[in-house]
Amino acid sequence: MTNAVVVEGLVKRFGENTALGGVDLTVSEGTVLGLLGPNGAGKTTVVRILSTLLLPDAGRAEVNGLDVVSQADQVRATIGLTGQYAAVDEYLTGRENLEMVGRLYRLGKREARSRAGQLLERFELTDAANRPAKTYSGGMRRRLDIAASLIARPRVLFLDEPTTGLDPRSRLGMWEFIGDLVSDGTTILLTTQYLEEADRLADRMVVIDKGEVIARGTADELKAQVGGERLELTVASAEQLADVAEALGPLAQGELQRDHQSRRLSLPVTGGTDTLAEALRRLAGVRADVLDIGLRRPDLDDVFLTLTGHAAEEKAMDDESRPTAPATAGAQS
């Protein structure tokens, strides 16, 4: 397979601050690469360089075989960019926005109009097509923004945090739209701080932190780095953690983690439900109130924690903006 995007040794500095410290990555044609990292990791800087908005300080980047610095004009004709903030003109209607962008991609008048119509339909904006974008909800604006970047059928699409700030329902809808694009064969580079999003949409992932690539691979490969399943339980008070840890210690296949603040205990295990049953049997002899217990397969949060020593997202800000994630429900009771 040929690579639609090739990035080698990309460096970008803003004054004293090194935003990218030599990033390498490739995206095969027709696949989705998830570029993961917390805020400020450098994800947006990568996208801005690839979409010709910023010049790199060192290194090389190619999109569709074209150099993003020396062949910037040709690169622009073959890409679509959806930035972090929906860049739609709020005074224009949805249709006018799309036709304008179509004309600026040098489509003929008639083609711009027919493409706009198709995309409005595809992104379920036909009813709102003739209203100024100012009246659109956040989800509708994002859809319009993505539709605009698709108007000239780009071969590579950059989506910079396409669901940040959307409510859970709009986010699920957006995932479906992006999923459809993928099945059309569009190559996508997607940045996100939502691990679940990358897990769901991306074929391969590159995890960056502080401008450096810290891991890459498929979701399964990344999860394998953290190890297999874990047994997790929560007790009523932190003092009980010690007794519980002692009782379950022999079952652990590695380091046992305890967190006093959340009163949780987590240990890598093997053996699936047999081990769970064994754990329950052992706990019967311990004076502790177990609030919940379950087997959990690792998710990308674990990957992040293991790789960087800090969580992918700030938990405090998390509750409203995170996708609803039933993924870890597993055997929890």
Added chain:
Amino acid sequence: MTTLAETLSDSAVITRRNLIKVKRVPDLIVFATLSPIMFVLLFRFVFGGAINVPGNVSYAEFLLPGIFTQTVIFGSTITGSSIAEDLQKGLIDRFRSLPMSRSAVLIGRTVADLGLNALSIAVMALTGLVVGWRIHSSVGEAIVGFLLLLVFSYSISWLMALVGLTVRTPEVVNNASFIVIFPITFVASTFVPLETFPTVLRTFAEWNPVSTVAQSARELFGNIPAGVPEPDVWSLQHPLAYSLLWAALILAVFVPLSVRKYLRTASR
């Protein structure tokens, strides 16, 4: 590379986009039409009685070309705040990621604002006719007068484009331009004759292109009656040439600077 035809076509698309906004945002129309009417009426009736213009000329005749000049210059500040707004909302990023002409966003912006200024002038001229201003010259001269106002304001738009791309916040652009443009348009022969100015201020005002644009407009509309003494500085003796020279100079400096800045500007 983009051809001239492509640049024109892209610029037309952007101009259209900006004019649609004018149609949908009443504030802009109000700014472009009502505030000039207000200025004409205020100056005509509040200051009109107190200000004596040398020669046998009504204040309305003297005032209107001055108000035209000041209003189009203020009108051009919209270029700066609109570009700052586009930058803030990520639209400049979008445009910069498109295979469009590199100068079209700025050309489309300045041309749309030129249209808005033309509308302002039309409204002011009509209001002026109501309060006693008249054109005494030929149609040709009057057209040259209006064109001069538009050309000069167009050059100011390009200066404001650079300000907008540099400052990046619409409110700051407005405040900053107010602080600079207010004195520049008042320390000039826009509203009062220069004879009463203290020496230093008077020298500045005599060479201030705002004075010469107003002076030239007065000449071209025939608002300077016979008998008014001839000014004794070169700038005011040749106001049309001097004003056009300034417009050309401003364009020669700020068109390339603004386009260069645009190419290197990414939001945040």
